[in-house]
Amino acid sequence: MIEGAGPVAAFWGLSALTLLAAGGVVVSRNLFHAVLFLIVVFLGIAGFFLLLSADFLAMAQVIIYVGAIAVLILFAIVLTPRASRDNAETRMAPVALVAGVAVAGLLIPAILDAEWRTLSSAPALPVSDLGRELLGVWVLPFQLASVLLTAALVGAVVLVRSPREEREEIDEEERR
């Protein structure tokens, strides 16, 4: 439960900011601007985590989503040859609209129906407990996620290796 004038004001402020930025992501015609709006959304969500006393989660949100993922998206935009065409009209717009409405139609009733457990005070969850849980009870999913990420990394490396480089490497080995 969020109590007190400060947190409540912060909640509404953050909500407005996040929603506006999310709208910006959708509306913005410039791909680069859209990503920047997306970053604001991420920061807003980190703010929500802070409001809920989940400080570690907020920091992780900033590091991972803003520091890594958003930057990677930006990088991808720069490296994509046809990025300059931006968010132009596509034939897929109606399909996307239908899909979006469908997802919203699924989510909104689910959220309204769900019985949310409300806590009167923020649970004290030190980071050490989080780590213990992660490496104790949830160690298998944790490891699986690591393996998945490693596989993705290796796959990316294999994908971007050009045949030319491979040939050069083989030549080099032969020379040795």
Place this chain on the structure above:
Amino acid sequence: MTEIRSEPFVVNIGPQHPSTHGVFRVKVTVDGERIVDAEMVMGYLHRSIEKLAEERTYTQNIPFTDRTDYLSSMSNNLGYCLAVEKLAGIEVPPRGNAIRVIMAELQRLASHCMAIGAFANDTGAWQTPVMWTFREREKILDLFEMTSGARLTCNYMRIGGVAFDLPKEFEPACRKLLATFPSFIDELHGLLSENEIFIARTRGIAVITPEQAINASLSGPMLRGSGVAWDIRKADPYCGYEQYDFDIPVGYNGDSYDRFIVRLEEMRQSVRIIEQALDGLPGGPYRTEVPLALRPPKGEAYARVEGPRGELGYYVVSDGGPAPFRFHIRPPSFINLSLLKEMTVGGTVADAIVALGSVDIVVGEIDR
């Protein structure tokens, strides 16, 4: 599997870029950071000195030669004067020759200071080596000011000798400089040649094989860096270079690092030559009197000196008049650039800058 590649795009290095050492431009096409094509664009500083020189007397042309390679004006003066002397058959007295050798070698020191400092700057050293070399170059320029009255464009050599005799303060000042110079070279050696990062940046970059170097008419440290022993001071001695004992440094495999250490070693050798020349400085006249409006006989002459950047040739044709009929400069840094494309393609932009720095260009000389 399709090859994933980024869009190649064209980057202009220059004409206003910190590392082009003047208004020189390289149009590079890059794919990511790799260079796939490089094209030189020059001429921003073209003053058509060769045409202007056809309208001046032989003596009036000497200041033009200052302004081609403004970092080694003494060598340029010397090359031109040698060509005219050869054309007109003028002998230079021994004292004049010795003074010329001292000045040319001091000029080589000054120019190599500049080259090494700028090269270190190109590898990314944040101004420190260039400031150190400027400090030493300053002392040499002071010596030039003492003798010729000018620091950069000295206009000191004359047809038949030099413009003035050495002032009496020159010798002690020069000896003082020579006493400290080897330790300065050792300092640079420690700062740069033995620096792991510097070696990593320059070793194996812009390799030129000896065959390539000879075929592309490279000269000076570029040629010697590739392991070719060629030095006009030894091969075709002028001004009495045959009296002095010095070695020619040659590199190992012709990369940027080799060109750098060759330059550094040349500085040591220059110090040796100046010491010998000062020790054996003959007396007598420093100049043969020649008429102001010299009219050499009909004919042509090609004289060359080993400038700091390489073979500096002057090709002068006379039709018997007071002005040269044809005046051509063989600019070393212009021809040394021939292989720039071969040196840069396949490397990164950073390598291209290092390659360009190791050529040691002076745009005034390229464009003339």
Place this chain on the structure above:
Amino acid sequence: MGTQWWTGHQLAELAERLVPGSVARADEVAAYLKPESLVETMRALRDSEEGDFVYLANLCAADYWTRFEVVYHIMSLEKNHLAVAKVEVFDRENPVVPSVVPVWYGAWMQECEAYDLFGIRFEGHPKLYRIFLWDGFPGWPLRKDWLSMPGGLQPGLNEFSGTARREPPPVRVVE
């Protein structure tokens, strides 16, 4: 010690021996080669045991009113000798000389320079362009008839008595 400077006759003799009929004439300074067999001769001179002219020291052009000369200072590093070869072109409107870039890569930029300032086209050059001046620059600056002044006054030194060339130019001035 010192570089041995070959006379034109020496070079002509060698060139004639390597490629018969390649020499137009020779004087004390230089051997005048025929443009038709220039590249062939130069390659033979470069590869010959005796000549070993592996190094092109200098390439430049000169305008002698009635003809252009392209001057090659060629050199051997190991034998340490230097010779001068020349090629003459008489066509003022459209001077063409075969390019020696296939023989010496070092001619690449110097031929561009000669083309830029003299307008001599080097046939077979991989990329001949105006290296200093911009494309479309009017005229060829180092030709003698460029910037000829009114009153028949020709470029050259005019301040000294008897030096101004007041006679009409030997050739028609290309405007």
Place this chain on the structure above:
Amino acid sequence: MSGAPFLATEHWWDLRDLSNISREILEFLDRVGPDWLAYVVSPLIGFVAAFLLFVLPSQLFVGVYGERRLIGRMQSRLGPNRVGKFGLLQPIADAIKLIQKEAITPRGADKWVMWTAPVVFVAPAVLVWAVIPFGPNMVIADIPVGLVYFLAITALPVLAAFMAGWSGNNKYSLFGAMRVVAMAISYEVALVLGLLGVVLFTSTMSLQAIVEWQREHDIWLVFLQPLAFVIYFISASAELNRTPTDIAEAESEIVAGYLTEYSGMKWGLFYGMDIGYALAAAAFGSTVFLGGWSLFGLEEWVPPWLILVAKTHLFYFVFIWTRGTLPRLRIDQLMALAWKYMLPLAAINLLVVAAERLWWHEAGLGDGIVYLFAAANIALALLLVVGWARVLGYRPERVPTRPRLVKHVGGYVAPGAETGGGR
């Protein structure tokens, strides 16, 4: 507070502990004003105090003036010495000049992004100071995840740099932007893994607690975690674009990197805050690795915040020193350093620390064991650095640093055919 009682008293005028003043002010505000006032003012006091007392003076007189003077000294020249006594007013004159200059927005530039980028760059530079402890009670926000906070906040300027580079409509800017992002992503990984070792040892992520831990055990973490310290230093200088690794602003290659199109105060903000980040990194480094405000008991007599300031400036001096000495590495070499060298070493370091920590706790060893760990880790660090270099095939290659000498001219000199001698 644990340990010996401090000499610092609780009087507001006792400047050895500056938190006294702020507590007095807050209490006064609580008495006279509405209750939200103290709530709003308390962080402000911290930031204002930190900036007025430390950040701004350091930035201006150490970062701008001191760095230029020191590098000038290293380069055998004078450095700024005209404005004011010893040129001390030079930074202020610079700032006035920068404000007067025209802030150019090039045609075709993305104006909004270009003008927002400096703001995005400056804001984290201020926020970073929130978790740096200046003394036992002097920290703006002693949050339990201070270390992660620092990492999160310092991820933001990368974004600003990217925005600056993209918006300038200049290829050099874009190059710089791409480089800055590639660098940040690569070095962040090694940096976090290195810092994880510290966290394992101290079992906390609060910077204040890390300092306390070092004080209690009478050892600095730089001795316990030498490898992590080296990795931190290299990564920090890489992310800060300082000279051995300043490829994002490499002047000789890409003019000024992402700042190429900036001018006036927009550029000045980037420049000033670059120094701010370097100082923050130095402060963070001295807090985590060099004992922060503690100095083996001396902090009871000397104001602890002065100790931290001294350590920070010392740390910053090393930054200046490397900048004045070393050339720059190429981007692929830097990437190789990050991925092939520092990342595996950081991982091995983490493994070692985990083992030591486990042994320490399971076996119930006393605190004295940390000295043994320190000795072992220093030896291990040296061994690892050399050994891993060998594994990667890098040997301190004996490249000849002097050319061969020959006496006679001729064609190509085959190796071994030299004829010359020295002197």
